């Protein structure tokens with residue numbers, strides 16, 4: 001019975017942008033935005049996930065739409081715990097009724113402080129988990145992408161999420177060197193907002209900025225679309241206005257953020273021991289996380305580092321798949337008493 005219950009444990013990717021839950025034997029059972037809408041008067045939850053995300057920038061004064069995770073860590077503890085409880089309940093529907101109370105493996109950024117990590121573990125327990133174990137995001141992403149993390153060879157993974165970019169060189173089941181910066185997809189959206197405000201005196205919302213990035217964003221000015229209508233509020237007249245943007249403009253807006261990400265990769269490479277650097281030269285860099293989908297980013301990183309660079313097959317799902325697979329090694333995590341610097 002104990003083993004059966006163990007096979008029903010959950011892997012959680014509590015991301016800045018998206019929360020995913022993986023159930024061993026079933027796969028991904030929850031994949032929702034990390035967003036909660038709260039009624040200011042009653043303090044009740046109005047919506048969670050994609051329903052709440054639709055309300056961003058559109059809610060009336062009595063509803064606040066919260067993104068409780070910022071920069072990969074908990075920014076609003078109570079809301080995170082409520083959201084996690086909601087998602088755990090959704091995931092439990094897929095578990096056997098004979099399964100015991102749930103254990104969870106939850107991923108955290110490698111640059112997290114012990115206090116921030118404790119908050120994640122506590123939130124998971126408050127949400128109903130019996131035991132909660134943590135795994136670092138790049139390690140989970142590497143397992144999820146099928147890299148040979150347990151072998152004596154170096155693998156370099158770069159996970160570009162909404163709030164953090166994690167770069168890690170892994171070998172023999174551990175992280176040899178890593179760099180974690182709180183610069184990622186959200187900063188790209190902010191950069192587009194600032195660019196449009198400065199160039200066109202146009203105020204656009206977070207969701208519009210993200211849409212512009214996904215549709216028109218690229219690291220080299222070569223997007224699939226030639227241009228895009230971008231709607232917002234004219235800062236001079238206060239009236240709605242549309243401007244037409246081109247891929248070159250978006251590339252210009254994203255320049256600083258992209259270079260900060262490339263700098264993080266170069267910093268990690270500089271810290272890599274020579275033998276492992278040789279392995280990385282041979283195997284190349286694997287890009288994961290939603291930010292890896294930015295058009296042309298793989299080519300630019302390859303040019304800047306002189307290393308072959310690939311985008312993972314499922315960049316948005318790697319971390320949770322790896323977190324779920326890590327449940328098979330849960331005993332190793334248990335011996336680390338809820339947190340582990342090696343993983």
Ligand SMILES: Nc1ncnc2c1ncn2[C@@H]1O[C@H](COP(=O)(O)OP(=O)(O)OP(=O)(O)O)[C@@H](O)[C@H]1O
Nearest residue numbers: 015016017018161162163164185289290291293294
């Ligand atoms: N096609 C795309 N092009 C560029 N960016 C994209 C694309 N699709 C998704 N993204 C971006 O990827 C980010 C979300 O990625 P992901 O779900 O991996 O992050 P997360 O795990 O929630 O965040 P973190 O790991 O930082 O806590 C968002 O910023 C989103 O805008």
